[in-house]
Amino acid sequence: MKENNLETVTSLSSDLSTRENITIQLEELLIAGNYDEAKLLLEPSQPVDIADAIGSLPLILQALAFRLLKKNEAIEVYEYLDPVVQQTLLERLRSGEVLEIVEKMSPDDRVQLFDELPAKVVRKFLSALSPGERKVTAELLGYEPETAGRLMTTEFIDLKEMQTAAEALSLVRKRAPFTETIYSLYVTDKERHLTGILSLRDLVTADPSRPIGDVMTRDVVNISTNTNQEEVARAIQRYDFLALPVVDKEKRLVGIVTVDDLIDVIEQEATRDIYAAGAVQPGDEDDYFQSSLFTIARRRILWLLILVLANGLTTKVIAMNDQILKEIVLLAAFIPLLIGTGGNVGAQSSTVVIRGLSTQKLKSLGAIRAVVKEAITGALLGVFMMLVVFPFAWWQGEGPLIASAVGISLISITTLAATTGAILPLLFDKMKLDPALMSSPFITTVTDIAGVFIYLSTAKWLLNSSLT
Structure with a gap:
């Protein structure tokens, strides 16, 4: 077993090295004008690897390399290209070449490309498409973005219950070259209502004279056109x-969503959550490495300004308690420790809850129980950290006053931070907003303000109690 794993790792490493070499060799051959050798280099490569190689080339060479591909291969490679590279090629290729590529793309990939293009350009392409492709594309564009209807493809095979296995298999052979997947075959009635599903294995092994209605599965998991992509x-x-089959309001089969399209969705949603967690505004293409410095700064400045204004409240709280700080200057030395701890605990709680909402595993626990669980966890963390910090604060403050203020505040702040970190994402989710927005930077800001207020109020109360 270990030997097999080692062989797999070695094979993967070899493939990565080969892809890098292809890119380097391709660039050298194109610069030298040796186009025949460049064609031979690309011939044995997979379309996705060719797309990677072309995308890695300088802009001036991308269109040149793309023109070396055979017509059918070029269309498949184009679908694997990064959206930015796709748009660059549209600008550099001749009008006839572009229209041919767009015409022969699968409907879902074509719609994905159109989503990245200006509306004026999309209208031009739509008018140039054949009537059939124009109708399909317009239908998909009519669905809401980020729904199953916008994501699905209309290239699927549907069969009828009374067809024999032999008739169905003959139909599959004819339509397979024009269909995205043939592993799942769908059965519909005269009105195109989805009535069953049949795997290719079941069809091949069925009695040729037997109606497929006898061997299909009638309990079909399906989604509607307005189902969110997540x-x-x-x-x-x-x-x-x-x-997955996609049905409209009348339960008619209108398309399918394939797993390869959903891998892109998962990557897109993960990117959004990561950006939100860092208080970064995502761009339309999420293409950091090809964005200008001004664009990168613009995506970040909005949230930073909001956080700066919110942190101004922390300054206000400190200014309102300047008297206690003047009397006991050492109190200020523990402010970073307390608000830093609160921010970290709050960030941990929000991360757990946001992830639970994303995977829907939080449903089994329940929102209220999740908040209570995080609050108790925050209190326990506060107690553990107090046991470490209390002796140090006593020694630094030369007495119990500062140590008590730090200890009480530490427990209060961690409990509050954990509770806030759990509640805010749940509140945003209830309001149909992205829970990831209530991530680390925002939780930290909230706990900073509350933490400073709790700490200085506790110190003032303890000081007044000792004087009386």
Whole structure:
């Protein structure tokens, strides 16, 4: 078993090295004008690897390399290209070449490309498409963004219950070259209502003279055209499907969503959550490495300004308690420790809850129980950290006053931070907003303000009590 794993790792490393070499060799051959050798270099490569190689080339060479591909291969490679590279090629290729590529793309990939293009350009392409492709594309563009309808492809095979296995298999052979996947075959009635599903294995092994209605599965998991793409991804993951059928309001089969499209969705949603967690505004293409410095700064400045204004409240709280700080200057030395701890605890709680909402595993625990669990966890963390910090604060403050203020505040702040870190994402989710927005920077800001107020108020109360 270990030997097999080692062989797999070695093979993967070899593939990565080969892809890097292809890119280097391709660039050298194109610069030298040796186009015949460049063609031979690309011929044995997979379309996705060719797309990577072309995308890594300088802009001036990308269109040149793309023109070396055979027509059918070029269309498949184009679908794997990064959206930015796709747009660059559209600008550099001749009008006829572009229209041919767009015409022969699969409907879902074509719609994904159109989503990245200006509306004026999309209208131009739509008018140039054949009537059939124009109708399909317009239908998909009519669905809301980030829904199953916008994500699905209309290239699927549907069969009828009364067809024999032999008739169905003959139909599959004819339509397979024009269909995205044939592993799942869908059965519909005369009105195109989805009535069953049949795997290719079941069809091949069935009695040729037997109607497929006898061997199909009638209990079909399906999604509607307005189902959010995240829910579609969760359904694919839950049932381990390669594709999911999509039905309209009348339960008619209108398309399928395949797992390869959902991998892109999962990556897109993960990118958004990561950006939100860092208080960064995502761009339309999420393409940091090709964005200008001004664009990068613009995406970050909005949230930073909001956080700066919010942190101004922390300064206000400190200014309101300047008297206690003047009397006991050493109190100021523990402010970073307390608000830093509160921010860290709050960030941990928000991360756990946001992830639980994303995977829907939090449903089994329940929102209220999750908040209570995090609050108790925060209190326990505060107690543990107090046992470490209290002796040090006593020694630094030369007495119990500062140590008591730090200890009481530490427990209060960690409890509050954990509770806040759990509540805010749940509140945003209830308001139909992205829970990831209530991530580390915002939780830290909230706990900073509350933590300073708790700490200085506690110190003032203890000081007044000792004087009386």
